[in-house]
Amino acid sequence: MVTAEGLTIPREIASRMLEHARGELPNEACGLLGGDLGAGRAASFHPARNAEASPLRYNVHPDDLVRIIFGIEDAGEDLVAIFHSHSASPAVPSATDRRTAQYPEAFYVLATLADADASPETALRAWRISDGASTEVPLALE
Amino acid sequence: MSTIRIPPVLRENTGGSRTVDVTGATVAEALTDLFGKHPALRDRVTEDGELSRFINVYVNDRDVRYRDGLDTPIADGDTIILLPAMAGGSR
Numbered sequence: 001m002v003t004a005e006g007l008t009i010p011r012e013i014a015s016r017m018l019e020h021a022r023g024e025l026p027n028e029a030c031g032l033l034g035g036d037l038g039a040g041r042a043a044s045f046h047p048a049r050n051a052e053a054s055p056l057r058y059n060v061h062p063d064d065l066v067r068i069i070f071g072i073e074d075a076g077e078d079l080v081a082i083f084h085s086h087s088a089s090p091a092v093p094s095a096t097d098r099r100t101a102q103y104p105e106a107f108y109v110l111a112t113l114a115d116a117d118a119s120p121e122t123a124l125r126a127w128r129i130s131d132g133a134s135t136e137v138p139l140a141l142e
Numbered sequence: 143m144s145t146i147r148i149p150p151v152l153r154e155n156t157g158g159s160r161t162v163d164v165t166g167a168t169v170a171e172a173l174t175d176l177f178g179k180h181p182a183l184r185d186r187v188t189e190d191g192e193l194s195r196f197i198n199v200y201v202n203d204r205d206v207r208y209r210d211g212l213d214t215p216i217a218d219g220d221t222i223i224l225l226p227a228m229a230g231g232s233r
Contacts, residue, residue: 028231057231062198062205066225069149079150086232097230100196103151 004040006138007081007107007126009033013045014120014141020047021085021111028058029111030084032068037078037105044077050084057096058084081107081126088114091125093134101129107137144220146176148183151226155183164222169199170212172222187224198225 009017013033021029030050035043048064050057060068060082072079082103086094091110093101101108108127115123126139146162156162162179166172173193177184187197199206200223206214216222 030228032228052229052231054231056233057229059227059229062200062207062225062227063203065198065228066200066203066223069225070147073150082228084230089232094230094232096233100227100229102196102226103228105151 004038006140007040007042007109008140008142009042009081009109009124011120011141013042014124016045016047017083017109018111018118018120018123020045021113022116024050024085025113026055026087027053028055028085028087030058030060030082032060032072032079033081033083033107033109034072034075034077035080037080040080040107042080044072044075045083046072055087079103079106081109083109083111085111085113088112090114091123093127093129098129098132098134101132104128104130108134109139143218144172144216144222146172146222146224149223149225152183152186152224155186156180167215168212169201169206169214169216169222172216173212173224183224187226196227196229198227199223200225 031047033042046068049061051059051061091112127134164172164175
């Protein structure tokens with residue numbers, strides 16, 4: 001599938017992503033974004049439980065994952081992005097993030113919670129992760 | 143006969159098929175049948191002949207880790223799902 005070079009997230013959704021992440025502190029938070037992958041546009045946010053319940057690791061709870069993945073498809077949307085937070089480190093994929101990524105067509109959106117007052121514009125960054133390598137892509141909030 | 147539901151991320155390995163009908167009395171037997179029909183999928187989700195630990199397997203939406211793993215019995219009409227995990231961490 002040919003996909004957009006950058007990702008657009010509605011501002012209201014970006015705020016909810018950050019709110020979810022802050023609500024899960026001190027643990028990492030995670031969730032999925034549905035929408036139009038070809039256009040690079042998110043339209044829905046689906047917070048998930050972190051099965052690891054850890055400040056350093058995340059694993060989208062298997063029960064939430066199966067429900068959300070097929071729910072997105074049943075709603076006529078694509079999986080657009082996989083979201084997780086880093087509680088204290090930058091919104092940059094770690095070595096673990098790069099090694100375990102299995103969705104090369106999707107975007108990966110990371111939030112850093114290092115600054116408790118950061119806006120979505122400064123806390124969120126978007127990436128692609130493929131074959132163990134990450135590349136930052138433009139992220140627009142509108 | 144049971145059905146394996148293929149998520150979008152794995153469909154390029156099944157020629158676009160959303161579901162594959164399989165036979166077998168356990169998840170392991172059903173996967174053997176599936177991989178025989180779609181060898182590209184075997185290459186995608188196994189490592190050294192074993193199912194990758196980063197692949198979630200469900201029977202009727204229930205993760206088989208909480209049952210008997212690949213030995214989990216399946217009955218006619220059951221639905222099996224393979225789904226790559228979404229995991230990582232800041233370290």
